[in-house]
Amino acid sequence: MRRQDQIAEARKLLAHLDRRTTALADGIYRNPVSDYTCPRQAAREGALFFRDGPINIGLSGLLPRPGDWMTHDYTGVPMLLVRRDDDTLGAFLNVCRHRGARVADGCGSGARSFSCPYHGWTYGVDGSLVARPEDAAFAAADRPSHGLRSLPVVEKHGMIWVGPRPDMALDVDTLLDGAADDLAAYGLQSYHHYETRVLRREMNWKLAIDTFGETYHLNYLHPDTVAPLFHNNRATFAAFGRNHRMIAARRTLDELRGQPEESWDLFAHTAIVYVLFPNTIFLFQRDHVETWHVFPGERPDSCAMYVSLYIPEPAAGDSARRHWDNNFNLLMAxxxxxxxxTCEGMQRGFSSGAQDSIVFGRNEPALQHYHRSVRAALGEAESRLAAE
Ligand code: FES
Ligand SMILES: [Fe+2]
Structure with a gap:
């Protein structure tokens, strides 16, 4: 976030504290329960958001050095990403061109090539087929046209996106829709990846996004953990196209009042949440960044996600590791x-017939914006299909 915006946001938050208010939407918003339960909607979301992408993978720090690689299967499309010698990223379908086996599993570093475990076809980090046993038996299937299928990949402002279909266009600036400058100012390319954890839960994937969409619940759900640190129901909100930013006030925010505005440190006194539509959350907590990447599971009421912690300097030594472990453990707990x-309880309640819709208050503008955006995106896709 640019400096002048930080000061403007701090002013707004201080005004909210003074007036005991928060950012407000124009009215309430009723979100249909089917948004979280409908198999037909889940199928449309899977196709539109996850198989047609684009997918934010995380920060550049996930793959910092040439030869670093990772697989990614959360969308149902098997993907392989690798940092090449010229420091650019390659992304491929993780599918052997012989008979389709997975070429790589997990993640690693120092890769010079990838050898398929089935019959040993070997691909360079640029995806080209560089060797295969009994080459003569395949003479009629030339090597140049049997490299791994490339996927579009973009690395920009320290973030990585992949398109899960080989032929799709990836336009990150349109995607960020005005949030690019805001995010570029964080220098995300300089963060170091500390750890990633994977969670699977019995709830719709959008409930995980909703978790980070308001500060109205802090005093009630988190009396001993978050509430001592953050004000309840005091936040600012800004939309960037279908993305948004919410800034939550820490209880220390009042300290700014005695300081000249030029020296205000917004980061020290807030948590800043970005939702990059549709399934990615960046959470700036003072000196570190947590990213959440949430994906639908097999059913509308299941999801999988990975959570990564990125830190400003590499963790050198036991005490630094203890510090970051404690930080991560507290967040996850x-x-x-x-x-x-709580979300899993909501998910079960959705199927009970208690109500057809849930209600987002005026004090929950981020949730309203997010769910209106989901609806708009699905509606647009539907009209496109109808027109075809
Ligand atoms: S399937 Fe990969 S080498 Fe045969
Ligand atoms: Fe919470």
């Missing part, structure tokens, strides 16, 4: 023991 069990 709050979410896993408080937020997500």
């Amino acid at each position: 709050t979410v896993e023991l408080q937020d997500f069990p």
